[in-house]
Amino acid sequence: MSDIHPSSGPTGSLPAGTALARVDAGLDQSLERLFALLRIPSISTQPAHAADCRRTAEWLRDELAGIGLDASVRETPGHPIVVAHDLGAADRPHVLFYGHYDVQPVDPLALWDRPPFEPAIVDGPEGPRIVARGASDDKGQVMTFIEALRALREADGRLPLRVSVLIEGEEECGGPNLRPFLEANAAELGCDVALICDTSMVGRDTPAITASLRGLVGEEIVIQAADRDLHSGMFGNAARNPIAVLADILSSLRTADGGVSLPGFYDGVTVPPDGVRARWREIAGGDEALLGPVGLAEAAGERGFSAVEQTWCRPSCEINGISGGYEGDGFKTVLPAKAMAKVSFRLVAGQDPVRVRASFREHVRARIPADCRVEFHEHGGSAASAVPTDSPMLHAALGALTAEWGVDAAVIGSGGSIPVVRELQETIGVDSLLVGFARDDDRIHSPNEKYDLDSFHRGTRSWVRILHALATAGA
Template sequence: MTDITGVLAKADANLDASLERLFDLVRIPSISTDPAYKDACRTAAEWLVADLQGLGFTASVRDTPGHPMVVAHHDGATPDAPHVLFYGHYDVQPVDPLSLWETDPFTPSVRELSPGRTPGRKVITGRGTSDDKGQLMTFVEACRAYKETHGSLPCRVTVLFEGEEESGSPSLKPFLTANAEELTADYALVCDTGMWDGETPAIAAGLRGLVGEEVVVTAADRDLHSGMFGGAAANPIHILSRILAGLHDETGRVTLDGFYDGVEETPTQIKAAWETLGQTAEKMLGEIGLAIPSGEQGRSVLELIWARPTAEVNGITGGYTGEGFKTVIAAKASAKISFRLVGQQNPDAIRAAFRDYVRARIPDDCSVEFHEHGGSPAIQLPYDSSLLNTAKSALSEEWPKAAVIIGMGGSIPIVGDFQKMLGMESLLVGFGLSDDRIHSPNEKYDLQSFHKGIRSWVRILDALAAAR
């Protein structure tokens, strides 16, 4: 194991210069979804290439049909050093509405939060500071501290920065396919995640999968007068409402045949660790104006959002929904439903079970059609994974409180792509906080997140090399 005392000291000494480099990157308005910022996205990619080349990486801008990728490589200290692929994205969300920003979104600075919020707490302001420029620069600056101290990196490192994450990553899968051999490593490091709280780092062990379905029920061949046909003609809104209501039983479980195939119980020790985090349904729901827990009975709120599958109705359309009133029986009714998956649930099987369930409840003189809206399996690292435990120990050395292993209720598509296309597991470590206002006006990144994030990656790289 390398003596990292000097590396950590170098990271501390470099902090002001590290901030200036981050500021330079944030000043580039790399908004991927707006064609007006196409040149800015390329400028950001070129800036990153130059910065990595300055650290001794072999780095280049790689063109795609959309915004370019950045790919860079650096040898490890020894021939048998582990090989990691670090992923981040340099593109950012639009800044609208600009009038709600307290400071210019592309003029970053360090300032203290307003009195009464957390006195003395310093944050870095600007679009992309948390999502994801500040996050990816924690890793780059960790590499810088290592190189300036020891002249080498403890691991062999490949870097992949994309410029389309905020606009759906249309170029990513083709790029991974075309460059699979070059990009495949022992495992991937992904920084687009967050802490549990300001003192507790977190590693995400699982990401829920997703199945999206749109269902359209058709009854009569036209909208009907509810006085002339009400009570006699089938009403597709009634039909669809009954179908959707039947997706859950009285205990909150999903009723589809085989829905829980592949769902495993969360280990007792993991649930016990989650209980120590102090989150309750009342606390979580109270923050959004609710009070009564929903979902499967007998489950904690963290288990429900991190480790259990769901069926949620995301939208319903049918009949007259404009101003005023219209007494009509609609000819059609539609709904959009999403299923969040965990464990080994099969997206194709879930989709088929849902369609069978719906078809069995459609009257003979009515019809139904379905429209697919994507599907992906869950990602789950074993809770006893040596990769997780190595990173957990390293993070716990840096932060005031020990790192926790969490789940994530949403999905990060790149993690599934790394697993399915490149055969790599991913270590999800990031230093964002829940109040960073990503995608919103006044985005920020805590100065402590940036500083200790750099130090954390120093520790993680060292620990991964030592565990080889």
């Protein structure tokens, strides 16, 4: 945001100055603790690692208790959740930090340059990097926050505001037990704002807060024509071809200018202010910055919006899969009885997933011939989420990030959907600030996952500044 500028004062003059010095002096010890966490193979989706997930939860509990928080391991039907509190600053705001300790499987193991659970610092093109499974997603990011708490306690003997911590162990396998846990413990976890460190910077050196996430509607449609597959010579042209019906329907979902044709689809959708859009163009570059690395050149969505805008702030309709007829090797002259497609809609703030799903089904049914029938199968649905741009908490965090990194922190959107953000809104009634220090080349979920050393170091320093800034936000 252009009206926020870096602080020019010396570190020692800042309210967080002593704690920042502790972060710098204790970096080696912080890395030792991070490496101890990274060595535990907490792969949540593999039953063989259930004990490792529990061991990770207990390790985090002990670390949080060791810096003065009231920490415990809470049971769920799956992997345990770690909860910790320091509510000593009774007259200050209350923040809830969310992260996850589970990691993705390491396959294919042969593509790793070193064992994935033997962390090391190696030289990279942009400087030293920490290499291990979970280094970026999400253990390294979680530890930036924990190490910031440690430095604040060591420097001041207390935290500048009330802090709760929730670290789950099932984010990488769908998080089936998080929402029930939030519902059952909503009173305990109530707070003023949630902080989530599981996102990325913009480019290499621009810190960012993700303030909006798109929602999702997923639909599978199956069109049935004849009661069996038919010989195309005997029935072709006379019998209805469900693939042709499906193709006509799918092509009708988009308008000539790249928009979505469903009636009422854009009801409630707003366009960001010109200043915000200009800032996005400045930090994200042209369409080629997003599309070039994947071999594309032209933004395919609504005309008048850049590629980044089409993913950060505009809703979409995409065909994710299509099948029907003979799909094996060679050729078979058949008229299929069925055709199927999987269609998803990414939603922005102001859109209702229930209405979008109903509009889509009505659109399809209106185009089904009388001698065909259609089935719909629902594949999830969630509304978008957004933090108000005038939030004092948002602006306080932006100022803290700007002071640490020396460039204006950015407010960005994300084309993806992060379920925990919506779950926190719906169960606890709290907005989230997504502040992450990952970089786009961190290879999360892939072999040789890494987290740049300066992401870890300056990420920790950033949290020290943010917590001090939030302590007086809105005062």
